[in-house]
Amino acid sequence: MPKRFLVSAVVLVALSGFSPFLGAQTAPAKGAQAKAMPPWDDAPPQKAAYAGITKGPAPRRDLSGFWNGEAEGGVQATGALEHPALIPGHPVDELGGQADEKNVARPLPYTPAGLAALKANKPTAGARGVRPGLQNDSVDICDPVGFPRMALSQFRAAEFEQTANQVIVVDQISYAWRVIWTDGRALPDVKSGAEPRWNGYSVGRWVDDYTFVVQTVGLDERSWLDNAGRPHTANMRVEERYHRVDSDTLELTLTIDDPEYYKQPWQALNKFVLHRLPDDFDMRESFCSPSAIPGYKKLLDNVTADK
Amino acid sequence: MVLVAAGQALAHHSFTAEYNSTRKTTGPNPKSWIDHAGRPHSNQLRVVEAYHRVDHDNTELTLQIVDPKMYTEPWLALNKFSLHLQPADFDIPELLCSPTEMKGYNNDVGDPVPVVNQNY
Numbered sequence: 001m002p003k004r005f006l007v008s009a010v011v012l013v014a015l016s017g018f019s020p021f022l023g024a025q026t027a028p029a030k031g032a033q034a035k036a037m038p039p040w041d042d043a044p045p046q047k048a049a050y051a052g053i054t055k056g057p058a059p060r061r062d063l064s065g066f067w068n069g070e071a072e073g074g075v076q077a078t079g080a081l082e083h084p085a086l087i088p089g090h091p092v093d094e095l096g097g098q099a100d101e102k103n104v105a106r107p108l109p110y111t112p113a114g115l116a117a118l119k120a121n122k123p124t125a126g127a128r129g130v131r132p133g134l135q136n137d138s139v140d141i142c143d144p145v146g147f148p149r150m151a152l153s154q155f156r157a158a159e160f161e162q163t164a165n166q167v168i169v170v171d172q173i174s175y176a177w178r179v180i181w182t183d184g185r186a187l188p189d190v191k192s193g194a195e196p197r198w199n200g201y202s203v204g205r206w207v208d209d210y211t212f213v214v215q216t217v218g219l220d221e222r223s224w225l226d227n228a229g230r231p232h233t234a235n236m237r238v239e240e241r242y243h244r245v246d247s248d249t250l251e252l253t254l255t256i257d258d259p260e261y262y263k264q265p266w267q268a269l270n271k272f273v274l275h276r277l278p279d280d281f282d283m284r285e286s287f288c289s290p291s292a293i294p295g296y297k298k299l300l301d302n303v304t305a306d307k
Numbered sequence: 308m309v310l311v312a313a314g315q316a317l318a319h320h321s322f323t324a325e326y327n328s329t330r331k332t333t334g335p336n337p338k339s340w341i342d343h344a345g346r347p348h349s350n351q352l353r354v355v356e357a358y359h360r361v362d363h364d365n366t367e368l369t370l371q372i373v374d375p376k377m378y379t380e381p382w383l384a385l386n387k388f389s390l391h392l393q394p395a396d397f398d399i400p401e402l403l404c405s406p407t408e409m410k411g412y413n414n415d416v417g418d419p420v421p422v423v424n425q426n427y
Contacts, residue, residue, distance in 0.1 A: 138405075138406070138407050141406045141407070142404070142406050143405045143406055143407050144403040144404075144405060164395065165395055165396065176403070179398070179399070181396075183395075183396060185396075197401040198401060198403050198405075199401060222407070290406065291338070
């Protein structure tokens with residue numbers, strides 16, 4: 001089912017007075033324990049589960065394992081966390097620019113071309129949101145979420161695996177994997193005619209024992225940056241900076257560099273916290289299924305009618 | 308228990324046969340098909356994959372279907388299917404299903420289909 005429909009349903013169900021996720025919360029594993037049955041469809045623990053846990057030192061040059069992006073706000077329903085398109089009570093302009101919590105305006109530095117591309121995108125979320133049915137978000141009909149939107153809309157759980165020459169990232173909500181090459185290769189020339197990809201082409205390197213930096217190019221310009229419909233070109237470069245703080249904590253800073261649409265690079269995530277999940281965490285399957293959309297819309301209608 | 312499209316898999320290595328690995332998958336969503344020929348399965352399907360590493364460059368896969376509700380006995384869908392090791396720098400092409408691309412494909416190759424939302 002479309003991921004943004006999923007967000008809408010979660011919000012509506014929560015507003016209606018109950019949440020199916022509350023009963024599914026689990027605390028992080030505190031050691032190997034015998035299980036009556038194998039784990040199945042785990043939900044990432046919420047923020048409270050991490051309060052007061054014992055943290056060890058960060059392992060050297062190691063990102064491997066399951067990581068929880070949901071506990072610290074990875075579900076960014078109305079736009080990238082560093083540039084939310086809608087904070088209740090805060091003024092917004094027609095472009096979704098908004099003052100931050102200290103009332104300091106932080107509009108994105110759109111170029112004229114970027115502004116035109118933004119206006120052509122019609123999201124249902126955020127300050128520029130249109131009524132359902134009038135949107136043109138292709139994720140709603142099961143087009144791939146793509147990168148970096150997978151990290152800027154519903155960052156729930158992700159698995160990192162390291163091989164001799166790759167870091168492989170498996171993302172829960174888009175149920176897609178990314179390959180980050182670590183064998184020292186150069187990025188491809190995106191103007192050479194190579195076919196762009198929904199998840200791009202990535203290379204990464206350790207800049208110190210605890211910081212891994214990834215550069216991604218070759219991204220398909222049909223995807224959006226986030227649920228607020230922010231655009232990008234095929235010449236965008238995305239930088240991810242992963243800093244391993246301790247055994248439990250990984251910080252991600254994600255920078256968008258797209259001179260055709262943005263006058264200067266901007267941070268879509270700034271030291272966004274990911275918590276380590278247990279080694280036996282079973283990442284939920286999350287496929288977009290066009291045949292499931294009618295049933296989902298019916299469920300949504302029923303929830304709305306109940307309200 | 309929620310059924311998932313890809314099911315849940317468990318693997319173990321045999322101590323007696325060092326180069327064999329067997330994986331069992333249960334819980335696939337019954338809406339999926341086993342293959343492009345439309346062969347069905349139930350929610351009771353169990354799939355057993357046996358990977359045998361023949362040598363440095365070759366692995367054989369034998370895949371067994373066990374589904375008593377749909378088939379009177381287990382059957383082999385793959386029997387010693389050969390997989391050849393690719394170079395370590397092999398770059399798997401991206402292959403994602405895109406409904407918006409499907410529209411173009413149908414216009415160019417297949418039969419036109421009704422367009423539900425002209426905004427896309």
